[in-house]
Amino acid sequence: MEIIHSDVLVIGGGLAGLRAGLAAQKRGQQVIILSLVPPKRSHSAAAQGGMQASLANALKGAGDNEDVHFEDTVRGSDWGNDQEVARMFTHVAPKAVRELAAWGVPWNRVEAGERTVIIDGKPVTLTESADAHGLITARDFGGTRKWRTCYVADGTGHAMLYAVSDQTIAAGIPVHERREAVALIHDGERCHGAIVRNLIDGKLSAYVAKATCIATGGFGRLYQATTNAVINEGIGAAIALDTGVVPLANMEAIQFHPTAIFPAGILVTEGCRGDGGLLRDVDGHRFMPDYEPEKKELASRDVVSRRMEAHIKAGKGASNRFGQHLWLDITLLGEAHINHKLREVKEICQYFLGIDPAKQWIPVRPAQHYSMGGIRTNADGAARGLRGLFACGEAACWDLHGFNRLGGNSVAETVVSGMIVGEAIADFCASTAGELTVSTALIRQCFERAQSEFAAIANHHGKESASLLLREMQATMTAQVGIVRHGEAMNAAVNTLQDLLLRSRDLGLSGRRSGADPELTLAWRLQKMLKLALCVSYGALQRTESRGAHFREDYPQRNDADWLKRTLASWPNSEQTLPTLNYESLDIARMELPPGWRGYGTRDAIEHPLTAGRQAEVEATRAALASSDRHAVQAALMPFRHLLPAHLRGDNARIGQHPGENA
């Protein structure tokens, strides 16, 4: 048995994992990063449209600051998120953008003078100030009150990932590529690293570390129609679930992106609508203003996706031989804009649809896009249930996003949470709690258990096919646990998935191949993915309300009175066919922004009995501090800076007060 030691083991080589690894390494910890693929091929590269940070450089960002970003994020989450975490995040996001700028990310910049943009379908002339010339600019995105999304054309994730990945190379951090963590080494209380499979030769080794951080991204591949890369199978979350002691939170909170090209499911960025693109139906009619007079195409993603599906159901979908869809029209943005700011979109349309988006409309339909849920952590990124285990990025439920994430907040979360969690990991390693006290017997036991898991599949010779079961799971999830949910359909889905889980214990491989046989890899992952699918569907079935992206026809109202709480799914016994669900309440008494209407979508929430009282308290505090600056008011309502590493607590600089800004 090969044993590899480090202080910190980061599982996942996307933006979150790389940034956390860098933070820990800069504090003197020795870091190893594992990655399924070369890190620059991670799904972070697919983030197109941009990263939210309240720099307020561009004219349409005037007056923006952490407060506005915070409120947009909480409203976006449908009050399902952790408000302290949202504060930490919005405070650090400008620092993260500026750090990335120094690391070489070629953010698009403000150009002083007049320019024409498309707003609400019409050309509008904006005059950018000379003060802001050369600073980082921003575009509009859904669910935001200011133009806040910093961007590099529509290759933002790519540029960020390359810059951060290059920094890890500069720092000499080893990335062990084509490695998959298949089990955590733990004794039920403390995590000591992971058992890792080499995806080239199929061999297992033990990686022993003081601290382990899971940053493996989301699990979109549970669904048939998804924008996610093929590697987004959620195995990082699944091995945490397998411990039986680490809960996954809010797994039912799944985001569907409005504009995936139909039927391939490839994403075209929200920047298309942010820059003025419109959604049209079979008649060419722009339908979103009919449903959402305030935000139109730029309501939050859950709302737009739902309105689109409803419009299709009302018979207004266009159709091609694959089925029904709607149109995304960016022709009004003009060829020059598309060539410079939406070039990935242009390439995708050319190669996958054979159309020129400057001249033709793009067929789109919502598809699975993001997992708000994941490994439940505290504000430091420490996972619940096992000391020494951390998680960040999409794999975690740090709980920035609640039940709906705003566009531009996820790629921002990767780097921001990496900066914060990486420091917490370094603190842990440097503390006495971080001392490594693992026994070789425990390592061997975990190693042998993983070994026997693979051997059991390889030697079983059962009658089921992994690829068929996988397809059935994906079809079930898309059809029955999708954008519009209903108890009956989800009940059927839970039954189907339980059946698939049992059948997945009777797999037969068609042959044996030396090395990391892809068939064995798929068969092993299938069992893990089915458990995640059950966490999603069973959690969704039990949550008898609608909140953010979780929308139920049979319970269409948001119900704060009964459901202002987080679902915690765990799997204490491997023989179970359903997760064990527990719930943790969100504390209204500590909320800076008590529950209310989001400003878009339906306005029919069932109020929590404590909401009015907290709202009155907040208003009284604001009134009492009317002459204080906004930071003092904020600190009185919900202090958060103490939760941040010391070097990330400072105020963010902005160019002079813009006219009309409310200080």
Next chain:
Amino acid sequence: MITLFRKPKPGAAPRRLTLHILRCNPADPASKPYLQAFELEEAEGMTLFIALNEIRATQDPSLQFDFVCRAGICGSCAMLVDGRPALACRTLTRDYGSDITLAPLPFFELIGDLSVNTGKWMRGTAERLQTWIAQSEAVDLDALEARMEPALAEAIYELDRCIECGCCIAGCGTAQMNENFVGAVGLNKIARFRLDPRDTRSDAEFFELIGDDDGVFGCMSLLGCHDLCPKELPLQTQIAFLRRKMAVTGLY
């Protein structure tokens, strides 16, 4: 450049495709490379991503290949399609005949079948050429960012769009003869960091990295890289420009 699609005639029966795939499993010492033919029915809008996954799901679950984003942005799936390096995920079968030959990219270490280890080579090249913004002092995270001309930021992004897919290396005459050649991917990165004012290295320092036959002077200007780059990077002009600058730097 817009790919012109071969539109199927309405009502015509779908084509039968034969994919001839070069198989080899280095993990098995007895394995010898051979071409294996797989037949399948063409579907509307079928890409090689769809075709290869269908073959793996229904005909041979041991077939090895690499896809990640399947949207032409991550660079994982470069392979030889009828002898020409290309991104398989965005290659539509209807642009090809009914017999298509697939082989792994040459030059890179073979993992198995169509899967090659581009990642290992790219990391090695990044270390060798130090392709990062060298930071002399810590960034003040609370302060305004340094300003940059909007046009310069766009020009840097133009070169930053490289996805390290390896097509340029696979199509490079020099790389076939000199395995130490850094290729268009390496030279383009130097051009990118040279253009970036945040990188404080001088031309003399860049000369130390690429001022020899393994670097910019090894290029024979065959420019297969330029023709094959899936991101249509301006490799021809960048290499020529860099060679002029490095020649001048080397002289003085």
